Amino acid sequence: MPKCKVDLYAAIRRDAKAGLSIRALQRKYGVGFLTVQKALTSAWPEPRKKLPPRPTRLDPYKPMIDEMLRADLDAPRKQRHTVKRIFERLLDEHGADEISCQMVRGYVADRREEIRIQAGRGVVEAFVPQTHKPGVEAEVDFGDVTVRLAGELVTCYLFAFRLSYSGKAVHRIFASAGQEAFFEGHVHALNTLGGVPTGKVRYDNLRAAVAQVLGFSRHRVEAEHWTAFRSHYGLEALYCQPGIRGAHEKGGVEGEIGWFRRNHLVPVPEVATLAELNALIDRWDQEDDARRIRSRPRTIGEYFAAEQPLLAPLPEESFETGRLFTLRVDRYGQISVRTNRYSVPVRLIGRNVRAMLHASELVVYDGRDEVARRERLIADGGTRLELDxxxxxxxxxxxxxxxxxxxxxxxxxxxxxxxxxxxxxxxxxxxxxxxxxxxxxxxxxxxxxxxxxxxxxxxxxxxxxxxxxxxxxxxxxxxxxxxxxAEVPAPSAGSRTGIAPLPASVRAHLPPDKRPLPSVAPYDQVLRLRRDRPTP
Structure with a gap:
């Protein structure tokens, strides 16, 4: 039996040309007389007729709802109809006891925007294709992921830095989405890419970078540490619009995080530490260079090979990505960092110590001496103590x-x-x-x-x-x-210095040693000085 109606029509027309009668075609394909006649008339089936919408209990009240929505076009913004108010008016003014608020909500959700467009007040949302130059633009974002870490299901954060031209992306998973993780993600990505984009890098309004959003414009009050970080690496930031509208302005990295999460983090990964997981992510990033994005003729790695030489060089000096705290050790031998508590040696009770908080670990210093290095806690309100x-x-x-x-x-x-x-x-x-x-x-x-x-x-x-x-x-x-x-191989017995000599096969290929033999002649001057010195 043919799989679709086009195949059925083709088979009927073929058998009709072979000499089968209409009745024989009906019996062979199990169809009626009209179907055979339509197949012999045209090779394309007629499009299926769209059924009229089924009537609902809301139909008599739709014109009234439309009238309320049209009245809202000229009403003050804070005094327009809500779904609840429309439903209450239908009950009070028209006795619409047979409808529900959910029916009204579903109709208003689609109809409100249609009425605005019909009145010339609405704007049709359109997406304009963009062309990106190599080595110029990039996008950055965080996305939450679930990981089974040391047997416990926890929520972590996936940092993604994506070049707009090639689609080359670098990922890193952190315990938090704070400023330390934001900076360390940048450092890892830029070192992996081997350069810095020469143009704008798109960001949303992450708290790690933006201290205040100024109205509905793109102007932001940046965090001081972020401004210093940008200045050090020569990054030029472009902040997207607030809300859901801004997400479309960096759709490349938004889609990249979703693709990476679906293809590499399903099923939920089970690891002992985040360092082990990030090692896997580095390998996955390298493997992704071989894939193509949609209908592009070349792979990500091929595009990146052309883009990488156009990136600006990295600065020679490193940037301290951690946050420094000066804390007092309490009587329990603990310090409090970001709602979590960590132990330090009890000899430091009552003294001030410096704590450098990184994305994955905490390092504590007493003066210049490191006194503790602990893995950073993920959950808030936790305590990590060292028995030593x-x-x-x-x-x-x-x-x-x-x-x-x-x-x-x-x-x-x-x-x-x-x-x-x-x-x-x-x-x-x-x-x-x-x-x-x-x-x-x-x-x-x-x-x-x-x-x-x-x-x-x-x-x-x-x-x-x-x-x-x-x-x-x-x-x-x-x-x-x-x-x-004792299990380590000992040097040969012929070596008096305790260092194993090189094999003869290796020494045969070494260049001749032209250095002069050592001499003790310069030390004779010291002996003469000692002899000429008068005896006390």
């Missing part, structure tokens, strides 16, 4: 160790392993609660000088032999470290 920061306090208060919040977080992060718990339990049984806690704290202090994996190996070996002291754990940990070192 509280060890000096726990030495004096060992009873506070079992209930310490930092201990729970160390267990969740895998830093406090079941081997730690087993050794701790055995130490408490052997020495009592207080001395057992103190012995474990001394073991944890060893972690400042020994690698974590060697310390865990030392705990396991000490537990196996029943050695429940910090000194025994340190000894076993150093044995594990020596075992790892």
């Amino acid at each position: 920061h509280y060890l000096e306090a726990l030495v004096r208060k060992p009873g506070a160790l079992p209930g310490a919040t930092a201990l729970d977080q160390a267990r969740s992060a895998g830093r406090f392993t079941p081997v730690h718990d087993a050794w701790w339990e055995a130490a408490v049984k052997a020495h009592g609660q207080r001395d057992g806690n103190r012995a474990l704290i001394e073991v944890l202090l060893l972690g400042r000088h020994l690698p974590h994996e060697h310390l865990v190996a030392g705990l396991a070996a000490a537990l196996k032999t029943g050695a429940l002291t910090a000194d025994a754990v340190a000894l076993e940990a150093r044995k594990a470290a020596d075992t790892d070192t």
Whole structure:
């Protein structure tokens, strides 16, 4: 049986030419006499007749609604009919009890703009095609994405920087859409592209860049840090109109974020860290160079190869993208940064420290010394504590160790392993609660000088032999470290300096050494000076 009506007509006409009668054609194709006659008359089927709209209960009241909408054309802007007011008037003035407010809302949504256009008040929305010159224009935007991060479903933000000519886009995912992420996204994109657009870069009214929108114009009061960043890289910003109308002015990057999200982030990616996810995104960006945008004759990578030499060069000096805070450490050994709390060493309680907040991490300085580096928290109101920061306090208060919040977080992060718990339990049984806690704290202090994996190996070996002291754990940990070192190939026995000599095959291809042999003759002058000096 033919798939469509055009194929059916073609088959009927072909069989009719072969000599089949009308009745035989009806039986063969299961159609009526009129269908066969129409097929023999014309090769194209007649267009399907559009059915008249079905009557609704709202039909008698549509002229009244239209009259109210026409009256709104000359009414003050703040005194025009809302859907609710139209519905109330129909009930009060015309007794329209059989209609609902939803029926009125659906009709008014389409009819209001039609009446404005008929009266010459409306403007038909049109999109004008644009031609972009290579190396001149770009677009920037953020889009939210959902990621399963370390087993937890969280909302992150996808930064996109897209060149308008080639369509080459660079993406980066951050925990927030703040100013730090905005700047780091720019730095990563410009370094990846190898240059800066020479013309305007389109932005919407992101709070990271715009401090205030001045009316309905394109003039903005920029954030000071953003102005300095633009000046450093030579970026020229063009801000889109506020609201949904402005989204059409940077439709390239809007569509790019949607395409990237549908093609690379479906299904929801599962990663341990954002750094792991961004490594995948860098690889996807490189693979996307091989695709074509709609009906373009060449790929993104081919267009970008012609555009890249036309970009302005990058500045030689780097720009600090983080935000600096001066904070006071409270009595819990914590500082508060953007509604989240982070621990620092307890020796800094009561002092002011400097905290540099980046898009993905927080770095804390005491003077010029770095005292803490922590991954930035995503959710607001969170707390991230490091057990090592509280060890000096726990030495004096060992009873506070079992209930310490930092201990729970160390267990969740895998830093406090079941081997730690087993050794701790055995130490408490052997020495009592207080001395057992103190012995474990001394073991944890060893972690400042020994690698974590060697310390865990030392705990396991000490537990196996029943050695429940910090000194025994340190000894076993150093044995594990020596075992790892012994597995590294040692230099040859003929080398007295401890450095393995080059193979003969390599030395044969080296150029001859024309340097003069070392001599001690210059040092004879020193000996003469010592002999000429009078004896005291």
